[in-house]
Amino acid sequence: DTAVSQTPKYLVTQMGNDKSIKCEQNLGHDTMYWYKQDSKKFLKIMFSYNNKELIINETVPNRFSPKSPDKAHLNLHINSLELGDSAVYFCASSPRDRAGYGYTFGSGTRLTVV
Amino acid sequence: DAKTTQPPSMDCAEGRAANLPCNHSTISGNEYVYWYRQIHSQGPQYIIHGLKNNETNEMASLIITEDRKSSTLILPHATLRDTAVYYCIVRVVGSSNTGKLIFGQGTTLQVKP
Numbered sequence: 001d002t003a004v005s006q007t008p009k010y011l012v013t014q015m016g017n018d019k020s021i022k023c024e025q026n027l028g029h030d031t032m033y034w035y036k037q038d039s040k041k042f043l044k045i046m047f048s049y050n051n052k053e054l055i056i057n058e059t060v061p062n063r064f065s066p067k068s069p070d071k072a073h074l075n076l077h078i079n080s081l082e083l084g085d086s087a088v089y090f091c092a093s094s095p096r097d098r099a100g101y102g103y104t105f106g107s108g109t110r111l112t113v114v
Numbered sequence: 115d116a117k118t119t120q121p122p123s124m125d126c127a128e129g130r131a132a133n134l135p136c137n138h139s140t141i142s143g144n145e146y147v148y149w150y151r152q153i154h155s156q157g158p159q160y161i162i163h164g165l166k167n168n169e170t171n172e173m174a175s176l177i178i179t180e181d182r183k184s185s186t187l188i189l190p191h192a193t194l195r196d197t198a199v200y201y202c203i204v205r206v207v208g209s210s211n212t213g214k215l216i217f218g219q220g221t222t223l224q225v226k227p
Contacts, residue, residue, distance in 0.1 A: 004157075033214075041199070043158065043217035056214055090157050102148070103215060105157030 003027050004106040006091050012112045013081055021076045021109045023091030031055075032074035033103065034066060035090040043090070049074050081113045118202045120221045126196075128227050132189040136202030139183040146205045147178060148215065149187045151198040158201065158217075161187065192225045199223075 004025045013019050025032060033056075034046040048056035049068045063079045078085060091106040119137040126132040138147065148163040162169055162176045164185070169176045175188040189196055201220040 035217075042219070043152075043201075045214050045216070048214060088155065092157070102160035102163060103150075103158070104160065107157050108155065 002106075003104050004091055004093055006089075006106040006109050008109060009107065010110050010112075012114065015081055015083060015113055017081050018077070018079045019081060019111070020078070021089055021091075021111070023074045023076070023106060025072055025091075025093040025104070027093055027095075027104060029093035029095050029104070030071055031094050032068065032071070033092040033094075034074065034076050035092060035105075037088045037090060037108070039087070047074075047076075078111075081111075083113050086111055086113045118204055118218055120200075120202050120218065122219065123222045123224065125224050125226055126189075126192045128194060128225055129191055132192040132196065132223055132225070134187040134189075134200050134202070134221050134223065135184065136186070137184045138202070138204050141182050141204050147176065147182075147185050148201075148203040148205055149174070149176065150201045150203065150215075150217075151196075152201070152220075153195075153198040161200075163205075192223075194225050194227065197223060197225045 007022045031050045033048045035043050036046055037043045045058050046060045047066045051071045052068045065077045068074045088108045088110050090108045092103040094103045146163050146165050149161040150158040151161055152158045162171055162174050164176045164178050178185045199220040199222050201217050203215050
């Protein structure tokens with residue numbers, strides 16, 4: 001019954017590999033997001049999709065490519081992984097990407113690049 | 115973008131009210147104040163939000179000053195499970211009427227027995 005679910009929960013991989021993180025929400029929300037939390041615990045928005053359409057791209061390297069096959073899913077694909085990509089990645093959703101609505105976050109995917 | 119200032123850390127005795135302050139002196143008229151918390155590397159959890167009026171829900175109360183330049187989150191009876199990082203966020207509304215949550219450093223609240 002998890003509202004926003006991410007898989008995998010943990011991901012350890014070598015530099016240069018390509019990996020994907022999946023996110024699904026069963027809340028009927030229109031908007032989904034990816035956030036990155038680095039080792040200093042700062043949470044930064046990466047992308048936002050509204051009903052499958054990209055609306056926010058926070059100058060994230062091209063190696064990161066989000067894909068939203070439908071409004072309930074937002075996956076994150078990362079090419080040529082680098083050490084600096086190690087972080088916890090959180091997916092979130094909200095009813096609409098407007099003020100007045102709260103976000104629901106997933107439990108995170110801890111990515112470690114070695 | 116309006117920014118927020120919070121104390122880096124606070125302590126609170128279990129069972130007492132925890133009052134977490136936040137300054138947002140550059141807030142615009144159409145920007146909401148949101149509060150989230152993050153418990154030990156879990157995903158951030160929405161607590162409450164408000165625009166002008168004070169708000170209360172099952173988790174907390176939000177008191178916003180009349181000039182809207184500051185607010186206080188109140189946890190009426192703090193428990194050990196309320197130990198977390200609390201984020202005060204002003205919701206940015208861009209030209210396309212899309213907003214995004216920008217997290218600062220937050221306040222680490224330690225509830226002590």
